[in-house]
Amino acid sequence: MTDASWSETTTPPREAQFGDYVELLKPRVMRLVIFTAAVGLIAAPVAVHPVIAVATILCIAVGAGASGALNMWWDADIDAVMGRTAKRPIPSGRVTADEALAIGLALSVLSVMFLFLFGNAVAAGLLAFTIFFYAVIYSMWLKRATPQNIVIGGAAGAFPPMIGWAVATGGVGIESVLMFALIFLWTPPHFWALALFRNDDYTNAAVPMLPVVAGTRVTRNQILLYTLILVPAALAPAFTQVGGPLYFAVAAVLNAQFLWGAWRIWRRDDAAAAADRFAVEKKFFGFSILYLFLHFVLLLAEAVLRGVGLTLETWPVVL
Numbered sequence: 001m002t003d004a005s006w007s008e009t010t011t012p013p014r015e016a017q018f019g020d021y022v023e024l025l026k027p028r029v030m031r032l033v034i035f036t037a038a039v040g041l042i043a044a045p046v047a048v049h050p051v052i053a054v055a056t057i058l059c060i061a062v063g064a065g066a067s068g069a070l071n072m073w074w075d076a077d078i079d080a081v082m083g084r085t086a087k088r089p090i091p092s093g094r095v096t097a098d099e100a101l102a103i104g105l106a107l108s109v110l111s112v113m114f115l116f117l118f119g120n121a122v123a124a125g126l127l128a129f130t131i132f133f134y135a136v137i138y139s140m141w142l143k144r145a146t147p148q149n150i151v152i153g154g155a156a157g158a159f160p161p162m163i164g165w166a167v168a169t170g171g172v173g174i175e176s177v178l179m180f181a182l183i184f185l186w187t188p189p190h191f192w193a194l195a196l197f198r199n200d201d202y203t204n205a206a207v208p209m210l211p212v213v214a215g216t217r218v219t220r221n222q223i224l225l226y227t228l229i230l231v232p233a234a235l236a237p238a239f240t241q242v243g244g245p246l247y248f249a250v251a252a253v254l255n256a257q258f259l260w261g262a263w264r265i266w267r268r269d270d271a272a273a274a275a276d277r278f279a280v281e282k283k284f285f286g287f288s289i290l291y292l293f294l295h296f297v298l299l300l301a302e303a304v305l306r307g308v309g310l311t312l313e314t315w316p317v318v319l
């Protein structure tokens, strides 16, 4: 469906295609979110039937996508102003805001309902809370209100492994809290590195991201500070039942590299960054994604080595 408000001088948007609706669900970011949820489920000490595992991961994926659609519905005005997001389905007129809202709400309800059926009440409750946290607390409130938006709002992105863990165990454990902490503390360096080289976008859109409000010096300091706190939190799972020597050895290298990147960002200023077009910040942002992905690959590898994760022995109750 297209928006009728386009004037004759504007290139009319084309009709929406299936891909536009998929784009509403923020698939590129959400694939890592879904992977962390899957690892939370598999690393848990209670084995799950593959049918339940697949069904519940699908529910979490749909719920994550739904929260992305709700975010795009609410943020359409901001997205229209920023170069990175101006071509999204709503600002480009291919999908209407009402459609995005309807899709976001419908998929949220369906995902939580089916996670309750295939999983349990704790997992479904956590998924509902996570969708609410991203769509309402982060998008509708914090994002436009405070430079601490992504620190507090980052909690939404940290819940998925806890949801996966809750599917398997029916509860919360120290290990799932550590997985939460890993993502929670990783989010500020991940995002602020990007905000440094996308500062103009956020300034134009009047979004109070840290570099806009407090300046780039403070942002560089905060990236290093959060990385210093992140490193011990990222190594801690090695000493629990989900970790082991493999996790520790590889994570130590990854964390040394992350710390080195944060240090390089900290010790330079905007003139140096402008000279190489934010090459260090861009590299650090790219590496942040690999960094988080590999930590969860390590948790998966440790689970495979322990022989936990899936079992055909417990036939799913729901069937």
Ligand code: HEM
Pocket: 028, 029, 030, 032, 033, 036, 084, 149, 150, 151, 153, 154, 156, 157, 158, 183, 187, 190, 191, 194, 289, 292
């Ligand atoms: C409040 C928390 C977060 C903020 C503000 C944030 C912000 C961003 C932004 C603005 C981008 C660029 C996206 C684009 O090019 O459209 C990005 C990319 C990305 N983020 Fe985050 N992020 C957050 C949390 C997370 C979490 C929790 C994950 C996964 C666990 C994640 C995974 C990714 C990935 C995989 C990409 C690259 C997407 C691509 O391939 O283009 N982010 N993030």
Ligand SMILES: CC(C)=CCC/C(C)=C/CC/C(C)=C/COP(=O)(O)OP(=O)(O)O
Pocket: 026, 029, 033, 060, 063, 064, 065, 067, 071, 075, 085, 127, 130, 131, 134, 143, 156, 157, 160
């Ligand atoms: C299971 C479940 C519900 C998971 C949700 C996970 C979650 C909250 C991920 C958030 C990651 C994200 C896309 C942040 C972007 O911030 P932004 O929206 O300010 O970025 P933008 O400018 O790209 O829109």
